[in-house]
Amino acid sequence: MRAVLKRELLLNLKNLLIWxxxxxxxxxxxxxxYKSMEGExxxxxxxxxxxxxxxxxxxxxxxxxxxxxxxxxTEIGAVHGLGSCMFAAIIAINIISKEExxxxxxxxxxLPLSRNRILTAKSLCVxxxxxxxxxxCTLFYLLGFSILGEEMPLDLFFTFMARxxxxxxxxxxxxxxxxxxxxxxxxxxxxxxxxxxxxxDVMGRVxxxxxxxxxxxxxxxxxxxxxxxxxxxxxxxxxxxxxxLICGVLFAFWFYNKRDLAS
Amino acid sequence: xxxxxxxISHLTKSYGKNRGVIDVSLNVKEGDIxxxxxxxxxxxxxxxxSMLGFLKINSGNIRILGMDSVKDHEKxxxxxxxxPSEAWFYDSLKVADVIKYAADVxxxxxxxxxxxxxxxLKVDTHKKIKQLSLGNRKKVSIVCAMQHRPRLFIFDEPTxxxxxxxxxxxxxxxxxxVAQGATCLLSTHVLSEVDKxxxxxxxxxxGRLTMLDTPxxxxxxxxxxxxxxxx
Numbered sequence: 001m002r003a004v005l006k007r008e009l010l011l012n013l014k015n016l017l018i019w020x021x022x023x024x025x026x027x028x029x030x031x032x033x034y035k036s037m038e039g040e041x042x043x044x045x046x047x048x049x050x051x052x053x054x055x056x057x058x059x060x061x062x063x064x065x066x067x068x069x070x071x072x073x074t075e076i077g078a079v080h081g082l083g084s085c086m087f088a089a090i091i092a093i094n095i096i097s098k099e100e101x102x103x104x105x106x107x108x109x110x111l112p113l114s115r116n117r118i119l120t121a122k123s124l125c126v127x128x129x130x131x132x133x134x135x136x137c138t139l140f141y142l143l144g145f146s147i148l149g150e151e152m153p154l155d156l157f158f159t160f161m162a163r164x165x166x167x168x169x170x171x172x173x174x175x176x177x178x179x180x181x182x183x184x185x186x187x188x189x190x191x192x193x194x195x196x197x198x199x200x201d202v203m204g205r206v207x208x209x210x211x212x213x214x215x216x217x218x219x220x221x222x223x224x225x226x227x228x229x230x231x232x233x234x235x236x237x238x239x240x241x242x243x244x245l246i247c248g249v250l251f252a253f254w255f256y257n258k259r260d261l262a263s
Numbered sequence: 264x265x266x267x268x269x270x271i272s273h274l275t276k277s278y279g280k281n282r283g284v285i286d287v288s289l290n291v292k293e294g295d296i297x298x299x300x301x302x303x304x305x306x307x308x309x310x311x312x313s314m315l316g317f318l319k320i321n322s323g324n325i326r327i328l329g330m331d332s333v334k335d336h337e338k339x340x341x342x343x344x345x346x347p348s349e350a351w352f353y354d355s356l357k358v359a360d361v362i363k364y365a366a367d368v369x370x371x372x373x374x375x376x377x378x379x380x381x382x383x384l385k386v387d388t389h390k391k392i393k394q395l396s397l398g399n400r401k402k403v404s405i406v407c408a409m410q411h412r413p414r415l416f417i418f419d420e421p422t423x424x425x426x427x428x429x430x431x432x433x434x435x436x437x438x439x440x441v442a443q444g445a446t447c448l449l450s451t452h453v454l455s456e457v458d459k460x461x462x463x464x465x466x467x468x469x470g471r472l473t474m475l476d477t478p479x480x481x482x483x484x485x486x487x488x489x490x491x492x493x494x
Contacts, residue, residue: 003364003367003368004368007353007364011353011355102351102353102354103349103351104351104352104353105317106317106345106347106349106351107347107350107351107352107365107404107407109315109316109317110315110340110343110345110347111340111365111368111369112337112338112339112340112341112368112369113337113340113368114336114337117337258319259319260278260317260318260319261312261317261318
């Protein structure tokens with residue numbers, strides 16, 4: 001199993017580098033732009049905080065983007081949330097199905113490994129990829145804070161990154177289950193789901209009737225503006241996330257074990 | 264008396280409403296080179312893929328090397344060298360990496376045997392998989408199937424894409440391993456291969472298996488199996 005895990009990590013390394021460096025560097029550039037925009041921020045902050053539902057959706061009614069904390073939460077929070085969610089979906093939705101899609105399945109399945117072992121290695125690979133992605137982005141953002149020399153509440157920052165990681169794991173759990181269904185490439189579905197989850201969260205924060213159902217979506221407990229305003233811990237959302245993650249992984253194991261493998 | 268290495272009894276496998284194989288029973292004895300003939304879609308690959316646990320069978324029982332194909336799946340695969348009809352590997356890897364990967368998963372150091380095989384089959388281990396032709400990918404597949412010196416070889420249309428010299432070398436290798444105690448199941452369309460190398464043979468038609476009295480059948484008898492299906 002260790003050999004499969006090692007191979008999977010190497011096969012996905014390029015993806016990891018492209019996505020983590022892109023999202024991390026984009027976040028870093030945004031952080032560095034804060035200094036050059038600082039002067040104009042005050043007026044912008046006033047304008048943004050009075051845009052009704054829009055301000056609510058992006059957390060600008062509770063956080064001032066004139067502060068680094070508020071700027072990070074509203075700008076980089078959205079970039080990282082969407083970028084990491086798309087990465088999680090892309091990695092997980094192909095991790096199982098790619099073997100059959102690329103016809104490498106007969107080679108892998110003819111090696112002395114049970115389907116459970118193969119799936120364990122692949123699931124671990126996804127988890128490791130997401131942890132590494134989060135670590136790389138965290139380093140980029142910390143570098144940005146350090147270059148700016150501005151004060152940043154690191155406890156809230158790390159809480160944000162940890163909840164983003166949980167959100168990524170939840171999305172990956174759903175995509176892993178989908179990946180076990182057939183041996184077809186479903187990259188489009190994965191990306192579509194990532195965007196759908198994000199859109200659901202934004203809509204949920206704009207439309208009052210949807211607000212009470214926000215906890216269903218994976219972005220609900222990872223919202224930067226809520227974390228940086230130290231809002232109440234979204235227990236229901238986190239419990240749902242853990243449940244969805246566990247169910248997704250268990251379903252993938254159950255279904256993958258009972259179906260025929262395509263050549 | 265030699266033991267059965269493959270024991271299939273009343274195997275039935277369907278794909279939803281589509282026929283796969285129906286009530287197939289087959290025994291292959293130790294040291295045999297068993298020819299497995301049949302037209303496209305007759306059920307040869309379904310039988311092989313059921314033996315290897317890729318497919319979930321509807322009914323019947325398969326024992327390989329005295330072990331149950333479902334319960335002892337991993338143990339069986341440790342002692343089997345399988346070469347699929349289409350040799351696909353991870354494109355971005357080098358040939359040497361693929362061969363080592365197959366050995367690593369088995370927890371074995373097969374570098375010596377793999378080196379010998381690569382030399383005999385003229386496999387360039389420095390090339391990337393995506394640079395290889397079908398024939399060269401097939402040679403890599405042969406090395407992966409043989410390097411751990413398994414007790415049972417299962418080859419699914421192995422010689423397609425190989426040049427005549429490589430085909431000859433491939434059968435020389437099979438004969439050498441069989442002489443050392445291995446067994447071989449050879450699924451093929453090429454009657455001359457069965458005639459020349461196999462000790463026993465069976466033919467599949469429309470999902471059903473018929474044992475042949477002898478692997479040395481003439482072209483007309485052989486083609487009649489195909490024609491009858493078309494008719």
